Amino acid sequence: MNKHDxxxxxxxxxxxxxxxxxxxxxxxxTAMSPIIYEVLDMATAIVTPEAELASxxxxxxAFVGALDKSVAKVIEIYGVENIHDGDIFATNDPYYGGVTxxxxxxxxxxxxxKQKIISWTVNIAHWNDVGGKSPGxxxxxxxEIFQEGxxxxxxxxxxxxxPISGVFNMIVCNSRMPxxxxxxxxxxxxxxxxxxKRIIELxxxxxxxxxxxxxxxxxxxxxxxxxxQIKKLxxxxxxxxxxQDNGCTLAVSMxxxxxxxxxxxxxxxxxxxxxxxxSRDGTLxxxxxxxxxxxxxxxxxxxxxxxPMIVNTKQGTIYHAVEPAPCGIYFETMIRLNDLxxxxxxxxxxxxxxxxxxxxxxxxxxxxxxxxxGRHYSIIEPEIGGWGAGQGFDGVNAMFSAMHGDTFNCPxxxxxARYGVTVGQMALNDEDGGAGEFRxxxxxxxxxxxxxxxxxxxxxxxxxKEQPWGLLGGHCGTTNRINVVRTSGEVERHSMxxxxxxxxxxxxxxxxxxxxxxxxxxxxxxxxxxxxxxxGYVSQDYAKQVYGFE
Numbered sequence: 001m002n003k004h005d006x007x008x009x010x011x012x013x014x015x016x017x018x019x020x021x022x023x024x025x026x027x028x029x030t031a032m033s034p035i036i037y038e039v040l041d042m043a044t045a046i047v048t049p050e051a052e053l054a055s056x057x058x059x060x061x062a063f064v065g066a067l068d069k070s071v072a073k074v075i076e077i078y079g080v081e082n083i084h085d086g087d088i089f090a091t092n093d094p095y096y097g098g099v100t101x102x103x104x105x106x107x108x109x110x111x112x113x114k115q116k117i118i119s120w121t122v123n124i125a126h127w128n129d130v131g132g133k134s135p136g137x138x139x140x141x142x143x144e145i146f147q148e149g150x151x152x153x154x155x156x157x158x159x160x161x162x163p164i165s166g167v168f169n170m171i172v173c174n175s176r177m178p179x180x181x182x183x184x185x186x187x188x189x190x191x192x193x194x195x196x197k198r199i200i201e202l203x204x205x206x207x208x209x210x211x212x213x214x215x216x217x218x219x220x221x222x223x224x225x226x227x228x229q230i231k232k233l234x235x236x237x238x239x240x241x242x243x244q245d246n247g248c249t250l251a252v253s254m255x256x257x258x259x260x261x262x263x264x265x266x267x268x269x270x271x272x273x274x275x276x277x278x279s280r281d282g283t284l285x286x287x288x289x290x291x292x293x294x295x296x297x298x299x300x301x302x303x304x305x306x307x308p309m310i311v312n313t314k315q316g317t318i319y320h321a322v323e324p325a326p327c328g329i330y331f332e333t334m335i336r337l338n339d340l341x342x343x344x345x346x347x348x349x350x351x352x353x354x355x356x357x358x359x360x361x362x363x364x365x366x367x368x369x370x371x372x373x374g375r376h377y378s379i380i381e382p383e384i385g386g387w388g389a390g391q392g393f394d395g396v397n398a399m400f401s402a403m404h405g406d407t408f409n410c411p412x413x414x415x416x417a418r419y420g421v422t423v424g425q426m427a428l429n430d431e432d433g434g435a436g437e438f439r440x441x442x443x444x445x446x447x448x449x450x451x452x453x454x455x456x457x458x459x460x461x462x463x464x465k466e467q468p469w470g471l472l473g474g475h476c477g478t479t480n481r482i483n484v485v486r487t488s489g490e491v492e493r494h495s496m497x498x499x500x501x502x503x504x505x506x507x508x509x510x511x512x513x514x515x516x517x518x519x520x521x522x523x524x525x526x527x528x529x530x531x532x533x534x535x536g537y538v539s540q541d542y543a544k545q546v547y548g549f550e
Contacts, residue, residue, distance in 0.1 A: 012210070013218045015202050016202075017055050020058075023123060024040075024044045026194055027044070035128060036184055038411065040058070041380075042124060044191060045121075046199065047120040049120070053067065054215050054302060062289060064301060067123070070098065070122060077154050084160075088107060088109045091105075092104060094278075096154045099282050100124075101330050102132070102145070102152075103380075104124050104126050105125060105152070118211065121191075122192075123191050123192060128175075128378045132147055132148045132150075135376070138365055138460070143326060177378060218304070220304055222300050223305065224304075227308050231258060234348070239344070240252055244336065251267045252264070254341065274329075275326035275329045277326065279327065280320045286341075287311050290342060318333055335403050335462070338403065354518065355395070355468065357440075357477075358387070359401055360401060365378070366379040369455075371451045377419050379448075384398045385400075388468060388477070389518035393438055394441065395434065395438075395515035396515075425445065426444060427444065427445050428444060429512060430536055431511075432546075434478065435474070435524075436517020436521055439537070441515045448509075450507070457502050457508055461480040462495075463480045467513070468513055470517050470518065472518060473519055474517030477514045483507075529543055
């Protein structure tokens with residue numbers, strides 16, 4: 001068969017996407033933890049023998065781009081000659097190919113055909129608890145990575161398709177929820193095996209050379225797509241600085257050179273004593289997400305898309321931390337970077353890109369003793385919020401941030417059955433803010449009523465002080481935070497807190513930001529304001545004051 005036949009190549013390329021999605025569905029149907037099977041806090045991918053992303057399945061954008069980096073680290077540590085058919089490797093350590101933080105476990109399997117590696121199947125999922133000083137393995141006050149859980153530095157956990165019991169048991173033993181961890185791990189293993197089987201069937205059907213040619217063609221297509229989008233940007237240097245909730249200023253410099261994008265992040269704060277650090281790979285991932293947002297074709301995400309981008313970092317900064325810096329809440333630094341890159345472009349290309357959104361993962365971790373079962377429970381959830389408006393459209397209500405793209409919020413029925421809480425309400429955030437000719441989207445208000453004493457709350461929210469940014473006269477949005485409403489009526493505000501004690505009857509009220517507006521509010525159409533009033537998106541006083549509505 002002619003390995004350059006375009007129809008055959010396209011069949012193989014589409015098959016790769018289908019295989020990635022089938023792996024994703026396998027994990028969703030077999031995992032133990034709601035954070036995986038309901039929220040879908042996971043991702044799957046196929047990676048080339050040279051450690052480039054060949055095809056991405058559904059899943060969190062911030063995970064998909066991590067998986068090729070994990071493969072590269074395993075190859076670096078072991079060498080191709082020491083990797084065998086039937087091996088499976090695991091890593092969660094951001095300094096050893098884990099990229100993100102210790103809760104996110106990456107499993108990798110080399111796919112052999114005719115005695116050589118033709119691909120890797122890879123997946124990643126957020127595990128509820130991997131040990132460490134705090135339940136849920138995330139804490140705002142961690143000062144070194146050793147406090148955040150067991151480090152799995154790209155180790156072999158299967159050999160000849162059998163688990164290496166010592167390694168396997170050591171990982172399970174370090175969790176406060178070992179049965180959930182074991183179930184989630186086996187779900188990931190089954191997805192790897194299924195993906196490998198499908199790839200071998202594909203390569204045997206069309207021939208290994210044709211398969212590899214199709215993969216390289218797919219990467220070149222992704223590269224060309226990215227270069228075409230970058231070329232649409234005006235050449236030049238784009239600079240921006242942005243004040244953060246903690247009082248520091250983050251800066252970024254971007255240069256467009258024809259069909260290449262250069263990002264300079266060397267002017268960054270020194271690495272943090274807290275857990276908000278990014279590995280170098282994590283920073284690359286944040287930049288890649290911004291580029292894919294610009295490209296706008298989620299299905300085309302592959303390693304070729306990232307070839308035209310060059311990212312410079314400085315070792316020892318928050319964008320290139322060195323061990324043993326903790327990384328447990330890396331995601332807030334990553335989403336802040338993504339937001340900063342987006343704003344850097346949006347303020348120059350206002351007709352193409354929207355205003356600022358709630359841009360936080362709004363990580364909410366609660367746990368304690370389940371009042372019905374007497375067992376430890378743990379809630380680990382990202383939250384949905386409001387997006388910014390753009391030219392010709394209002395912002396989207398109640399969607400996940402750019403990092404969490406394909407995930408879902410946990411249904412109230414599941415939360416109440418599996419967790420020790422009652423869901424009191426879930427409604428759109430009725431606060432005023434984000435006015436503009438086109439208004440920002442609405443965040444949410446979500447109440448969890450605690451059902452047992454001595455439960456705890458940990459949270460990591462940014463955009464809790466500095467609001468989402470407006471464009472062309474649009475107003476800023478509102479802020480993210482949690483209000484703990486005590487049974488006494490006292491209200492405590494939290495955004496970055498660890499193990500706050502909450503007791504029976506207390507309400508943990510999640511409030512996510514409304515997105516920012518676009519354009520002068522005075523230009524908003526009367527019919528749109530009337531609709532906003534009818535739906536409760538604005539108050540009568542706000543409509544009069546900001547929109548001039550009588």
